[in-house]
Amino acid sequence: MPPKIDAAFAEKVLVAFLRDEFARCGRRTGLLGLSGGLDSAVCAALAARALGPKNVLALIMPYGKAFPEDVRDALALARRLGVRHETIDIAPQVDAYFAAHPKATRLRRGNKMARERMSVLYDRSSVEGGLVIGTSNKTELLIGYGTIYGDMACAINPMGDLYKTQVREMARHLRVPAAIRGKIPTAGLWPARRGGAGGRRSLGRTGEAPCGS
Amino acid sequence: MNIAIAQFAPRLGEVEANVERHLDLLASARKKKADLVVFPELGLTGYTLKDLVEEVALDPAKDPRFRRLAAATKGLSAVVGFVEESPADRGLFYNAAAFIADGRVIHVHRKVYLPTNGMFEEAKFFAPGRDFRAFDAPVGRVGLLVCRDFLHYGASYVHHAAGADLIVCVSAAPGRGVEGGSAFATSRMWELMGEAVSLFSTAYVVYANRVGTEDGVTFAGGAFVFAPGGRRVARAPYVDPDLLVCPVDLADVREARRKWLFKRDERPEAVWRSLERIVRASED
Numbered sequence: 088m089p090p091k092i093d094a095a096f097a098e099k100v101l102v103a104f105l106r107d108e109f110a111r112c113g114r115r116t117g118l119l120g121l122s123g124g125l126d127s128a129v130c131a132a133l134a135a136r137a138l139g140p141k142n143v144l145a146l147i148m149p150y151g152k153a154f155p156e157d158v159r160d161a162l163a164l165a166r167r168l169g170v171r172h173e174t175i176d177i178a179p180q181v182d183a184y185f186a187a188h189p190k191a192t193r194l195r196r197g198n199k200m201a202r203e204r205m206s207v208l209y210d211r212s213s214v215e216g217g218l219v220i221g222t223s224n225k226t227e228l229l230i231g232y233g234t235i236y237g238d239m240a241c242a243i244n245p246m247g248d249l250y251k252t253q254v255r256e257m258a259r260h261l262r263v264p265a266a267i268r269g270k271i272p273t274a275g276l277w278p279a280r281r282g283g284a285g286g287r288r289s290l291g292r293t294g295e296a297p298c299g300s
Numbered sequence: 301m302n303i304a305i306a307q308f309a310p311r312l313g314e315v316e317a318n319v320e321r322h323l324d325l326l327a328s329a330r331k332k333k334a335d336l337v338v339f340p341e342l343g344l345t346g347y348t349l350k351d352l353v354e355e356v357a358l359d360p361a362k363d364p365r366f367r368r369l370a371a372a373t374k375g376l377s378a379v380v381g382f383v384e385e386s387p388a389d390r391g392l393f394y395n396a397a398a399f400i401a402d403g404r405v406i407h408v409h410r411k412v413y414l415p416t417n418g419m420f421e422e423a424k425f426f427a428p429g430r431d432f433r434a435f436d437a438p439v440g441r442v443g444l445l446v447c448r449d450f451l452h453y454g455a456s457y458v459h460h461a462a463g464a465d466l467i468v469c470v471s472a473a474p475g476r477g478v479e480g481g482s483a484f485a486t487s488r489m490w491e492l493m494g495e496a497v498s499l500f501s502t503a504y505v506v507y508a509n510r511v512g513t514e515d516g517v518t519f520a521g522g523a524f525v526f527a528p529g530g531r532r533v534a535r536a537p538y539v540d541p542d543l544l545v546c547p548v549d550l551a552d553v554r555e556a557r558r559k560w561l562f563k564r565d566e567r568p569e570a571v572w573r574s575l576e577r578i579v580r581a582s583e584d
Contacts, residue, residue, distance in 0.1 A: 090479040096538075097478045100518050103539060107309070107513040247516070 089250040094260030097253070098133065101245045105137035108243050109218065116217030120204050120238070121145040121165060121172065123157030125267055126246065128164055129254050130222040132261040133245055140169035144215060148204045151178035160267050167264070177203045201237025209240070218242040226251040301439060303504075304334035305523040305544040307536045309512025312346030315356050319344060319365045322380065325543060326372050332545045336377045336439045338523075340510035341411075341447050341472040342395065344369075344382040348514040353425040357385035357393045360405050370400045377401040377439055379508070381446070381470045383426075384408060392427040397444050397470050399437055407435045411446035412455065419474070419517060432458040440465035440550050443503075447471040450493060450507070460501035461568040465553045467501060471509040475520030475539070483538050487522040491532070498526035502556040502563055504548055511541050528556030 109115065117134045121127050134143045145168075147161045158174065165172035180203050185191050191199075208219050221241025223233055225248055233239040246254055251272065258268050306325040310318045322339060329337040341347070344366075345356040360366045360382070369380065377400065384396035394410040410429025414422035432455050434443040443459025443466070450456065450469040459467050477485025490507060498505040504527060511521040523536040525546045534546035557563045 090477070092478045093482055096482045100475070100478065100539060104513050104516070104518055244516075 089252055092249070092253050092256055094256050097249070097257060098136070098260060101133050102137040105134060105220075105243065105245055109138060112218060112242075114216060114218050115142050116144060116215045117142065117220045117243075118144045118146065118208055118212050118215060118217050119220040119222060120208055121147050121161040122222075123147075123154070123159070123161035123164075123267065124270055124273065125258055125263070126224055126251075126254055127161075127222040128263045128267045129257050129261060130220060130246060131164065131168055131170060132263060133257075134220055135168045135170050141171065143168070143170040144211065144217065145170050145172040146204075146208060146211065147172060147174040148177050148207060149174070150181060150200055151176060160264070164264065164267065175207055177207065180206075198234045198237060201234035205237050205240045212242075220245065221247070223247060224249055224251050224254050301335040301548055301550075302333050303439075303506055303525060303546050303548050304329035304332060304337045305506065305508045305525075305536060305542075305546075306337060306339050306343075307509065307511055307521050307523045307540075307542045307544065308340075308343075309510060309519070309541065310340070310343050310346045312348060312514055313352045313356060314346070315344055315358070315365060318346070319369055322369055322378075323372050326369075326376075326378060328543055329545065330376060332543070334376060334545055336379070337373075338379045338468060338470060338506055338508040339381055340508045341381040341397070341470045342383065343380060343470075343510065346514060347472040347510070347519070348517070349383070350421065350425060353383055353393050354385075357383040359386055360384065360398050360408065361386075366398075370405060371403050373400045374403050377437060379444065379468055379470055381472075384410065389427075393425065394429060395422060395426045395446055396429075397446050399435070399442060399444060401438050406437060407433070407442075407444065409433070409444035409446060411449055413448040413452050415448045432462075434459050434462035434464040439548075440553075443467045445469040447473060450490070450497075453493075453497070456497045456501055457571075460503065460563070461566060461571075463563075464501070464503050465550050466504045466506060466548075467497060468506045469508070471507060473509050473520055474517045483522065484520045487520050487538055490522070491524060491535075494524055494526045495530045495532065498528055499530035500562060502528040502560055503553060504528060504550075509536075511539055527552050529560065 117138050145165045149158050181200055212219050219241045221244035224246050227233050358366055379397055379399055381397050384394040396408050396410050398405050399407040412429040414426050414428050416423035434441055441464050443464035445455055475484030475486055494505045494507050506525050508523050509521055510519045522538045523544055525534040527533045536542040536544040
């Protein structure tokens with residue numbers, strides 16, 4: 088098990104890091120994808136503290152009607168943090184591509200969704216003159232549990248040195264709602280085979296990992 | 301006398317801006333009656349320089365920016381971290397700390413131990429120093445160290461053997477490990493070393509560190525002063541900037557050496573003979 092952390096101290100360090108890097112780049116606005124899961128929730132809370140809620144734009148980017156409970160949790164969190172937020176359905180751009188590849192595996196579809204979310208974030212980032220904040224944690228980065236040029240694409244990645252278990256400690260400290268803290272980790276790329284809060288089961292339990300292909 | 305430690309975040313690669321910051325902090329420290337102001341490692345340049353090293357390197361004897369800074373030390377002393385390139389060593393760049401007293405550079409220490417592992421790349425860009433040399437300054441006999449030098453206890457030993465009253469370490473130490481205690485785990489490592497060195501050397505140990513972030517790395521701050529015998533007398537906050545001012549009395553050095561006798565009973569010649577034998581054996 089990774090060591091437990093002093094979450095208040097880690098918060099102080101990460102908030103200072105975000106402020107420093109934004110100041111160095113001469114940017115005020117941070118953008119991030121808010122999935123309704125744990126990592127992006129912690130990231131949004133850190134960004135709101137570091138930059139001020141009005142300088143954070145959270146994009147909620149569901150694929151069609153998938154995972155409505157995650158969308159609901161993401162919206163509730165965005166309101167609670169007081170950050171700017173928008174919901175953008177990525178189904179049209181994903182479906183347009185796969186119309187020509189109807190037999191594509193769900194891994195391909197999942198990676199494509201992650202990259203479409205990236206393209207939306209970066210498009211909006213240029214409009215806002217902001218920086219995209221990555222939400223990957225150290226566990227994911229170490230084992231390659233992410234989509235290259237998808238959810239791994241960012242300008243700054245404040246939680247890249249926190250293991251998943253430590254992100255969970257941060258979530259408690261930052262008062263992320265229990266509905267989000269209790270979720271099973273998922274990439275939100277496709278529905279779970281059976282039950283679950285949505286999406287594939289956590290790492291090391293079941294399911295395929297998306298890979299940087 | 302008073303020792304001030306300027307704990308701040310230098311701007312990477314911006315020597316002019318950092319000189320201005322040093323001048324401001326010197327003026328503030330002067331107002332607080334400081335006799336010695338200690339700035340962090342590479343305070344004039346920032347730490348993660350890589351290929352910028354050669355562009356920010358300067359000759360302290362000639363560089364007008366450095367001379368301007370030196371001139372501002374009239375009536376007091378300062379330790380300043382910078383990249384040195386001297387005419388005698390053209391094309392070689394040293395991670396250096398200068399001791400400036402009353403407008404004049406009286407000593408330059410070139411960092412001997414260049415960390416080059418993990419996130420550290422110093423030996424790729426810097427030449428290593430070859431010497432630890434204590435010297436007499438208006439504030440007492442001083443031994444300078446730069447960051448990693450301090451973690452090699454032979455370095456402090458040499459200053460102890462040379463009779464240093466003050467062992468001054470300037471650092472750009474990142475913080476790692478957030479397991480608890482509202483501090484980085486690495487900060488406790490430096491403090492442990494400070495405590496131990498002040499105990500065994502019966503000297504004051506002055507440790508300056510920077511704050512701020514560079515390329516995802518957070519510098520830990522937490523500057524401190526230990527009085528002889530392992531007594532911590534001041535500590536700056538972790539992570540946040542500060543201008544720490546701490547009264548220091550060299551009578552404490554005398555008192556510690558009278559009491560503990562490590563200095564009186566030290567036998568550098570025995571250490572020297574042993575080291576010579578070890579070094580010779582390693583060459584065979």
